[in-house]
Amino acid sequence: MLLLQNARIASENSPLLIEGDVLIVEGKIQAIGHNLATPKGARVIDARGRILMPAMFDAHVHFRAPGFENKETITTGSEAAINGGVTGVVMMPNTRPALDSATAIATVLENAKLRSRIPVYTSGCVTKNREGKELAEIEGMRELGVKMLTDDGDTTNDPAVLLRAMQYATEFGMFFASHCEVPELAGPRALNEGVMSYRLGIKGSPTCAEEIIIDRDIRLAHAAGAHVHIQHVSSKLGMETIRWWKSRGDVQVTAEVAPHHLLFTDEHIGDYDTNYKMNPPLRTQADCDALLEGLIEGVFDLIATDHAPHTPFEKAQDFMSAPNGITGLDTALVSLYHYFVEPKKFGWDVVVKRYSAEPRRLMGLPVAAIEVGQQAECLLFDTEVETTFTREFMKSKSQNTPFLDQTLKGRVDLVILGTEILLER
Amino acid sequence: MARKDLLDIASLRREEIEFLLDQSTSFKKLFTHSVKKIPALEGKSVLMLFYEASTRTHSSFEVAAKRLSAEVTNFDVAHSSITKGESVRETIETLQAMRTDYIVVRHAHPGLPGMIARQTTASVINAGDGAHEHPTQALLDAFTIKEKFPDPRGKKVLIIGDILHSRVARSTSTLLQKLGVEVAYLGPGSLVPKYVPASIRRFTDYEAAMAWAPDVVYLLRVQLERQDVQFFPSVREYHRVYGITTTRLAEIRDRGLYIMHPGPVNRGVELCDAVMDYERSLITNQVENGISIRMAVLDWLTPGGEFPRQESYVAPQRASATVGRP
Ligand SMILES: [Zn+2]
Numbered sequence: 001m002l003l004l005q006n007a008r009i010a011s012e013n014s015p016l017l018i019e020g021d022v023l024i025v026e027g028k029i030q031a032i033g034h035n036l037a038t039p040k041g042a043r044v045i046d047a048r049g050r051i052l053m054p055a056m057f058d059a060h061v062h063f064r065a066p067g068f069e070n071k072e073t074i075t076t077g078s079e080a081a082i083n084g085g086v087t088g089v090v091m092m093p094n095t096r097p098a099l100d101s102a103t104a105i106a107t108v109l110e111n112a113k114l115r116s117r118i119p120v121y122t123s124g125c126v127t128k129n130r131e132g133k134e135l136a137e138i139e140g141m142r143e144l145g146v147k148m149l150t151d152d153g154d155t156t157n158d159p160a161v162l163l164r165a166m167q168y169a170t171e172f173g174m175f176f177a178s179h180c181e182v183p184e185l186a187g188p189r190a191l192n193e194g195v196m197s198y199r200l201g202i203k204g205s206p207t208c209a210e211e212i213i214i215d216r217d218i219r220l221a222h223a224a225g226a227h228v229h230i231q232h233v234s235s236k237l238g239m240e241t242i243r244w245w246k247s248r249g250d251v252q253v254t255a256e257v258a259p260h261h262l263l264f265t266d267e268h269i270g271d272y273d274t275n276y277k278m279n280p281p282l283r284t285q286a287d288c289d290a291l292l293e294g295l296i297e298g299v300f301d302l303i304a305t306d307h308a309p310h311t312p313f314e315k316a317q318d319f320m321s322a323p324n325g326i327t328g329l330d331t332a333l334v335s336l337y338h339y340f341v342e343p344k345k346f347g348w349d350v351v352v353k354r355y356s357a358e359p360r361r362l363m364g365l366p367v368a369a370i371e372v373g374q375q376a377e378c379l380l381f382d383t384e385v386e387t388t389f390t391r392e393f394m395k396s397k398s399q400n401t402p403f404l405d406q407t408l409k410g411r412v413d414l415v416i417l418g419t420e421i422l423l424e425r
Numbered sequence: 426m427a428r429k430d431l432l433d434i435a436s437l438r439r440e441e442i443e444f445l446l447d448q449s450t451s452f453k454k455l456f457t458h459s460v461k462k463i464p465a466l467e468g469k470s471v472l473m474l475f476y477e478a479s480t481r482t483h484s485s486f487e488v489a490a491k492r493l494s495a496e497v498t499n500f501d502v503a504h505s506s507i508t509k510g511e512s513v514r515e516t517i518e519t520l521q522a523m524r525t526d527y528i529v530v531r532h533a534h535p536g537l538p539g540m541i542a543r544q545t546t547a548s549v550i551n552a553g554d555g556a557h558e559h560p561t562q563a564l565l566d567a568f569t570i571k572e573k574f575p576d577p578r579g580k581k582v583l584i585i586g587d588i589l590h591s592r593v594a595r596s597t598s599t600l601l602q603k604l605g606v607e608v609a610y611l612g613p614g615s616l617v618p619k620y621v622p623a624s625i626r627r628f629t630d631y632e633a634a635m636a637w638a639p640d641v642v643y644l645l646r647v648q649l650e651r652q653d654v655q656f657f658p659s660v661r662e663y664h665r666v667y668g669i670t671t672t673r674l675a676e677i678r679d680r681g682l683y684i685m686h687p688g689p690v691n692r693g694v695e696l697c698d699a700v701m702d703y704e705r706s707l708i709t710n711q712v713e714n715g716i717s718i719r720m721a722v723l724d725w726l727t728p729g730g731e732f733p734r735q736e737s738y739v740a741p742q743r744a745s746a747t748v749g750r751p
Contacts, residue, residue: 200536
């Protein structure tokens, strides 16, 4: 039994916080109200001044297992999630071997049950070994609970293959997540085509490389009657493309945006800082502004980090040699607070809706609202305290993030999942 | 004014540029003497680290170092397949152990010389990193232009060719602009980046570029070996549209324009054969001036400083101390 007193409660429905006590009994929210009586044996936590909100859910993470356990494991990845206030994740299938069969999926899920304190879901490949040629054994994966199909890391390049996959898998109630990039246009290195690519002497990746596939894949979904989810959108025109398709209302399309695409531009790469090397690449301020607008407006259904760990050794190479990607689970919630909620660009409702409720809805899971009768899946956030993202603080096995050694406002203090307190600071 | 490394033109201050050009003048006078060697770098070691073959730049640096009495060593990378970043890091650790004083580095990856510079006490000179920078080329170009136009302010240089892959275009245009020279680009649409600085004029047509009345026409080498993707239909067509043809040479001669090229020339591509005998071609002057400029640079840089922290595989230096925005 747990009694949280005088918390300010956030929900997806209103930017306003409601003050009150919350009583959790046997992992369920039993009562919400003012001055609740303390039942015998209950632990009381004074949450005055702190925000109580549903725990986050990240629908796009790379846990690197199997195959790249030197970068991340299911254990370290899920501990990074908990550290950042996230109690559920969807893994991407670009592991080695790729998660393209029931056998591979079963192994990961079993592993997760043993080695993670939070539920870990996984997506499955669209095509065998993510090669874009032969369809993966889709139905076998569905039996194990896979809902999302994606060749993330790469686009399923042949539109005929993707269309067939959509026609086939939609029958099983599955949906497609699209990594949008024409490889022939994007080139090998993740740098936006712009002033910086000229200055740094690296052939840039134009935003049209992304926009063409966003449009293509929504058109394919339209043709197949499928649900397509557009991953990590980075450009203004990409956002506008999705907005236009959504406004037509005749295709099922959802989309996500990553915190780093809202926060950073290609200018941050500066003198070839590989912590800003990611795919899709960081674009310009105009793109950031448009993405923020799209998030507030709801063009983006959800925020997802694309948590992509790489070892310090790999990231310490020169810009051309270093791999793409940054970690995000440890830092996402605090950075969203620091850069957006605190300066009043948007309210807590946007965070809860986009980083907790909608990702769960996408995966067909119950929403972790703070309501009587619901399972307790929530966190306490202190807005008055700062977090310094030192190596020691972060639980991900890799610390390839621009936030390394940075101090931001806000701290995740307490994470509750059912009867367990997963984290307490 | 001492500096440890020369990595780019962008960060050079005007007085540093003036100083190097002046020094180059003094070194060049030395060439007329019977004894061309001076003991400025006596007892110092210069290591040549060329991951990309370049006879011209390589030998120019070597001659320059030897004329300053330095000991020159070649690190044999051309024959090994170690061109990936992670192997470079191991090489850097070896180099640091060797306590060499100067490292002249060329690599296909932009930013790599800077990475070496941050991890060694040696003075690092960027001898070309991908399409990023080639600072000594820019300096020798500026020096060559100043020999013809002692006050180059307001002069116009038209750079023609593959801007997209050219470190020469980037470095030389940056330096010339710092000296008050106007710069324009002309090249195939597929080889001129969409985003060039607004201060650089961009022409799409040779006639229009000529009407701008340049003083110097600077032709870039067409890197035929880089044509893994086809950027233009044929060499013949390139020559006709962007090359100095015999007809165009006649006009250039009438107008008294100078011609420059970083070499080596693809004859019949950038330039017709007749340009080789053109009296206002500065191509051999550029080669000659390369030596005195590189002497000036070697003489100017100061190796040393703290031995870098031997924390293996730390992330590269952050560009700014704090996360910017918003
Ligand atoms: Zn992706």
